[in-house]
Amino acid sequence: MDKTLKKIALIGQPNVGKSSLFNRIANKRIAIVSDMAGTTRDIRKHEIEILDRKALMLDTGGIDETNDAIFSNVKRKAIETAKEADIILFMVDGKNIPDDKDKELFYELQRLGKELALVVNKIDNDKELERLWEFFEFGIGDENLFGISVSHNRGTKNLFEWIYQHLPVNLETVAREEAEALKKQRENEFDFDDEEDYSEEEQEISQQEIINKEVDENKINVAIIGRVNVGKSSILNAIIGEERSVVSPIAGTTIDPVDESFEYKEKKITFVDTAGLRRRGSIEGIEKYALMRTKDMLEKANMALVILDASRELTDLDEKIAGLVDEYGLGTIIVLNKWDENMDTFQKIEEEIRRRFRFLSYAPIIAVSAKTGRSIERLKDKIIEIHNNYTQRIPTSQLNRVIEEAVIRHSLPSPNGAYLRIYYTTQFDTRPPRIALVMNKPNLLHFTYKRYLINYLREQFNFEGTPIHVIARGKNDKMGDEEYLEKS
Template identity: 75%
Template sequence: MTNELKKIALIGQPNVGKSSLFNRIAKKRIAIVSDMAGTTRDIRKHEVEILDRDALMLDTGGIDDTNDAIFSNVKRKAVECAKEADIILFMVDGKKIPDEKDKELFYELQTLGKKLALVVNKIDNDKEKDERLWAFFEFGIDEENLFGISVSHNRGTKSLFEWIWEKLPPRVEEEVINYEVDDDDYLEDFLAPVEDINESADFQDDGEIRVAIIGRTNVGKSSILNALVGAERSVVSPIAGTTIDPVDESFEYKDKNITFVDTAGLRRRGKIEGIEKFALMRTKEMLEIANLALVVLDASEELYDLDEKIAGLVDQYGLGTIIVLNKWDENREDFKEFEEKVRRKFKFLYYAPIIAVSAKTGRSIDRLKDKLVEIYENYSQRVPTSTLNKAIETAVMRHALPSPAGNFLRIYYSTQFETKPPRIALIMNKPKLLHFSYKRYLINFLRDNINFEGTPIHLVARGKGQREESEEELEDF
């Protein structure tokens, strides 16, 4: 359905307020907002509702016409995005005089023949509107397509939303409603402050494979995303920290809908300054939503303690996991040696498969796609109770339950009570006396007999009639 929606592109230089407008239209905080120029560098997409009409909003990277490799790439991608859009909102800073670079790009956009509006932000009052807005007629824009607004003060946005609404088709499945555009009661909810919106309401367990891509800066996360999706969706640059906002991209593979979250590169806590604090916070939010994770390591470098700390986030959130060695040379023959080094460093992810890839050459990318589907199936599987009981009974026969302080322990039966990740209950006579080392033995035995590759397993010892486990009873292996 997404590809049937009209597309609205937000174009403009850094720090003019595009992300804030994007958030207001989307009615939730999706884009990271900051006073630091150049915060947004990738294209984010979100389905929005303009009054009663639907559209796909595209927020592009801020265009800064310099020689910097990142921003030249951002400008190219922003213009490409504008060509694909049906409606273009070109945003400028009303606190500044009209910029020649802005006018040059605006003239280029006019030649595309799209619905084009010039949005002058930071017009905070009537005095500024009278004194500043007239100068932007230099762009050759008609008055009905020129809007002086203040996103931060929610001023002038009503007229802009009405203009967009008129350019969108009505919903096919519903009767066309004749809106009175001056109906402030109807618009009141639509123009509600961003902070009043419940962000978590949209995220429900819909069976979609949601993959978080994490790792240090410049290990190749964006390049891996592009290689997996099969298109250049995320800005790629050799400069560390290019990706600031996570970028959601979906595609179909083997009858599965896979959504990738290319998270911002993480740095040492002491070096997280300014916008990277927001990026770190957003990364953790994405890990809460994801069910699988790719822990990306740079195979051309030594492993760092920071790699281990970042990987610990995956363990913390209980995600299905694949360790990806990026930048792997085709001619290297030391995989076993490097694999052992990774295993020593990431003992807590011993269940995660390790795949060596090259995003640049495409080496093993298809294998990585296959493994994502396989790990998700393991992560979401529900093992029959009979199968679990048979495995546990065999394990107890091979290694008898301990008798702490002479106490006789007995497992009545076992059952899986949850998925994503798998949670298994051992129904026992004295659950508090079962030592964690024996739980570990049982988990390893289950892994030897049931395919749990790539997924943590939560094992809980419970008494008869006990429904909930405490944090002390929960063990992750």
């Protein structure tokens, strides 16, 4: 077992679902699952992999403040494990109100200064989400609070994404693949004797072109998503110029996703016209499969059109559907269909959308009419533009300059007197753009400063329509990272 892996500790009182979550993350039935409090007493370890990042998962015994010698030993082991861990998942039972025992233990873990998430389990439906507000009493930000249902596999994707963002990036593999691609192209296009005739700058430009070519294969997968009867099929037909999807005023006509590809400005665009989403309580019969297939489609897409009905008021369901797009990290355009109002009304609706969809603040809003064809060509051009933003890679030198300017304008915070320093910055991935801040104490960088840097990056570069992930990393998180970061 790799001793350099980051450790994730599961902490909590008995019978809150730690072992079930352990099994869900590990994707195997390893931990013993039982309704009997205190089933898990020893520390179970298992190497896990979330996408391309690995970690060591530690499942601790349930903690219970009793005089029982067994539980006393369990608590001791759990706290010791938490001290050794890099990431702590503190689980509580969402069926019960927060108790003082949970708060006391949470504050004790908080003082360790580790990456800490409060995981509220057994939030089985939308109605029970309201109980999540009670757990803000712990004094934790909403970016570290997760309401999930392990048994229903609900809300776990957001938690997995949070864990993923806090695991080291294996840049060594990326660097090796890019070097091999560069070497292969050189072998095909040049004699090795000519290689030394190229300056370092020319070689870097050549390598950058190869990287971008590998990332951008001129293929765009676009998900069309929205609640029922907002005009998704009509918009698809208007964009491709033919009636491909069945259009009907009857809500829920489209059940199976309909794929359609066409060429536009040297790009191959593939649309998936999804079944409309309704409130969970209104889903009946075959529409349950439509919801499942919609989520499957979002996993394959790299861009989404969030369709809203401009002739009707926005609803909470519109927000939930848009939240799916944000959850999958897609390039996004908000499309107002059935538009026939004046500009003053558009400004009013735009303000309402921005208020409700703060998490999609980067997404442009385009008012169209599938019926008359208004702004359909503009929408097609915007798809190309957002895709270019989504797949772009900013040179390291430019990123360093911009981040240095941002730090000069607004100094890095000094939590508890700690001196923070950013050594350098680089973009290590696209779709969406992922940017690493290589610094001395990455765990102490507050999310509000990351948000400030993201906003500053948006002012300097065209990232319209795409989320940006800024991730703080230690200088020696992975052997080989430093060389790659400095030469990207």
